[in-house]
Structure formats: C-alpha cells, structure tokens
Amino acid sequence: MELRTWVVAIALVTLPVHGAVASSSDLAFEWLSPTERLQAQRPDPAKDVHFTSFVETVDTTGGVVALFHPELSSRDGTISMRPRMMTFHVISSGLLRGLSPRDKVHVTVRRIRGAIMITNIQKLR
Structure with a gap:
C-alpha cells in the first residue's frame, strides 16, 4: 500500500463517530444530538x-441502565406499559455518572424517536 492510502485509512479510523463523546476514562455513546437533548430536558407533563x-445494571459507555419499572402511562398516551424489568437509554450518558447497582x-x-428514554435520573438516599 502506498503512503497516501495509509494516511487516509488512519484518518478515517480516528474520525469521531457521530454522537460519541470522549470522557476522561472511555468513550460514551450519546443517543441524541445536543439539540434533541436540550428539548428532552424541558419538562412536558403530558409526555x-x-x-x-432500583438500579439493576449500568452501562455508562453504552448509555443504558436496567431498572424494574412499575406500570407506566403518560397523559398523552404515547407510553403505556405493564410493570417489568427493562433496559432504558438515557438522553445523555452523563446522567449515569455515580450510579451503581442497587441504588x-x-x-x-x-x-x-420511538424509544422510551430516561430524561432525568436522580439518586435517592
């Protein structure tokens, strides 16, 4: 392979993936764009x-957390689910910092975007 091909190949491999954000210890995947995250952070009582x-498992690099949820029903009808264990995506992997199983x-x-996502999660004492 000639040098130019290697340089292009290395450049493509090292380009940041859309939605990935570098953190101090690893890469964390962000499911939403910055604009979508801002919109999702605004409270909407109907949605x-x-x-x-209680937290079952946490994956900060994948931006997901597993929880057992009670029956869920939104006022606008977009969410209607029976109680079960479920893995949720979060709007920003930063929401998962400091969370551990059993919290x-x-x-x-x-x-x-068709998925039920966590817009806010707060650790309780």
Whole structure:
C-alpha cells in the first residue's frame, strides 16, 4: 500500500463517530444530538412519566441502565406499559455518572424517536 492510502485509512479510523463523546476514562455513546437533548430536558407533563426504582445494571459507555419499572402511562398516551424489568437509554450518558447497582433512583422517562428514554435520573438516599 502506498503512503497516501495509509494516511487516509488512519484518518478515517480516528474520525469521531457521530454522537460519541470522549470522557476522561472511555468513550460514551450519546443517543441524541445536543439539540434533541436540550428539548428532552424541558419538562412536558403530558409526555413525562415519573417513578422510583432500583438500579439493576449500568452501562455508562453504552448509555443504558436496567431498572424494574412499575406500570407506566403518560397523559398523552404515547407510553403505556405493564410493570417489568427493562433496559432504558438515557438522553445523555452523563446522567449515569455515580450510579451503581442497587441504588434507589427517581426516574423521568419520555418517548423520543420511538424509544422510551430516561430524561432525568436522580439518586435517592
């Protein structure tokens, strides 16, 4: 291979992936664009569903957390689910910092891009 081909190949491999954000210890995937994250952070009583749960597993690099949720029902009807264990995407992997399995949390979810995503998660004492 000639040098030019190697330089192009290396440049393509090292380009940042759309939605990936570098953190101090690893790469964390962001499911939404910065604009979508800002929109999702704004409270919307018709779309938001709140509940309290315990963290089962956390994957900060994948931007997901597994929780057992109670029955979920949003006012606008976009969310209607029976209680179960579920893995949720978060709007920003930064929301998962400091969370560990068995932590008690208060969660806000909303349907975004067809998926039920966590827009806010707070560790409770």
